[in-house]
Every structure is written in structure tokens, then in C-alpha cells.
Amino acid sequence: MYNGIILETSEIYFTLIYASKGYQLHNILIDFEDKPDGVSQGRVCKINLEGTEELFFVKCHHNGPRPSQSQYSNSGAPDVRELFVYKVFELLNILGNVYFFVPSNGRPWDLFIATEGVKNLNLFGDLKKEVNLPALAFIELLQFVLQLRDVGTNLSNCGQTEDGKPVIVDFSIPDYQEDFVLNAEDIMAYLAAKEYSQLARRQE
Structure with missing residues (x-):
């Protein structure tokens, strides 16, 4: 095995x-x-x-x-x-x-x-305290710049420490069949911050 x-x-x-x-x-x-x-x-x-x-x-x-x-x-x-x-x-x-x-x-x-x-880690999916927005924004920036998947859209893969520092525990790499490019969907997904709205719904 x-x-x-x-x-x-x-x-x-x-x-x-x-x-x-x-x-x-x-x-x-x-x-x-x-x-x-x-x-x-x-x-x-x-x-x-x-x-x-x-x-x-x-x-x-x-x-x-x-x-x-x-x-x-x-x-x-x-x-x-x-x-x-x-x-x-x-x-x-x-x-x-x-x-x-x-x-x-x-x-x-x-x-x-x-x-x-990571010690004292609070995943966003289980977070019981206020989200540190700069930490969340930094995670979103990294996801966008590095073209990662399964980060902001999966709240069990990212979070913050007790003192509010950003943490990413897992991610996935997209399978590109051509040169590395950002398409319109990628850019709009980032600008619209769909992940933020998902997080807000989880905390309501």
C-alpha cells in the first residue's frame, strides 16, 4: 500500500x-x-x-x-x-x-x-472570532498572483493565527495546456471577491 x-x-x-x-x-x-x-x-x-x-x-x-x-x-x-x-x-x-x-x-x-x-491556527471555515481583513486580502492576493486553486474558495484550506497572521495550509495547481495567461474569468473572480461573499454567508 x-x-x-x-x-x-x-x-x-x-x-x-x-x-x-x-x-x-x-x-x-x-x-x-x-x-x-x-x-x-x-x-x-x-x-x-x-x-x-x-x-x-x-x-x-x-x-x-x-x-x-x-x-x-x-x-x-x-x-x-x-x-x-x-x-x-x-x-x-x-x-x-x-x-x-x-x-x-x-x-x-x-x-x-x-x-x-501552525500553532494557534483558526481556519476560516471554523472561525469563531472576527476575521482579520488584511490577512484575508493577502491570501486572496497570493491566490491571484500565483494562480492557485482551492484556497479562498475552500475555507478549510486557509485561516489566521490567534494574532491575525494569514495562513494557507493547502492549495492546488491548475492544469494549464498552454502558456500561462490570466483569462477574463480569473480577473473578474478576483475583482468581484466571490470568496469574500462566501465567507460572509458562513458567518451570518
Whole structure:
């Protein structure tokens, strides 16, 4: 099963990461839980380090097999745009640290993405407090400039921290068959801010 490869590879990778930081192997305790949702196969990785816990969300890349696909051979090549966006978000502190790694006994394009859990995160879909409009506007700007999908229109993929900083936890890359262009629909969707109206309805 593909998820078995994710578990094995993640455990080896994070054990090496934290051992290199000076932790003793017997103090690195790694456990996994099912990923709550999403279209990519993956797991929630909990790492206990001498009483403190680190949380990572590990999944295959966008072109990898879906949860309904159990065959290891169903993975396609990673889209470099997806990796680029993750690193941009990391540099902008839009999400936690990002790690890319591959199975030691797999193919190079069977790439996994691990994102560090953001502390004190409130997803817009579950938000019980006032929305920080500058944070929401920044998320919309990033979605527009980077031409992302499944961000502002999916309130479980974005939110804000307790102090109002913007967070994006997941996104999708559109499949372009021609040169990168912005069509009229893309521009109007941004200017009309349809996502804002959806958020307002959720809070009524």
C-alpha cells in the first residue's frame, strides 16, 4: 500500500532530521494518524521529543496517487510549480517549515511533502472570532498572483493565527495546456471577491 511507504519513509526521514539536531534516538517517538481530508494520500505525523510534540502533515505531491488508488505505480511526476509555491509560503511565513523527501527504495518522482503544523491556527471555515481583513486580502492576493486553486474558495484550506497572521495550509495547481495567461474569468473572480461573499454567508 502507498500509505505504508509514506509512513516508513516519513519515520526514517524525521528520525534522521531530529537525530542530526542532537536528540537521542530513543527520545524520538513518532506516531501517525489518518489525514482528516484532502485528495492526496498522506498522514498526520506526531513527533514526541522529550515531552514536547511537533506536528507535521505529510502527503504525496499533487500528481501522486489519490486515496482511492492503492497502486504504487499510479504516481505521476511532481509539478515544480507546487514545490515552488510551498517554498514561497515558507519564506513568507504563510505556513510552517516545509520538507521534501523521497523513498529510499522508490522512484525519484515519488516525492512527499511535509508541512509543519501552525500553532494557534483558526481556519476560516471554523472561525469563531472576527476575521482579520488584511490577512484575508493577502491570501486572496497570493491566490491571484500565483494562480492557485482551492484556497479562498475552500475555507478549510486557509485561516489566521490567534494574532491575525494569514495562513494557507493547502492549495492546488491548475492544469494549464498552454502558456500561462490570466483569462477574463480569473480577473473578474478576483475583482468581484466571490470568496469574500462566501465567507460572509458562513458567518451570518
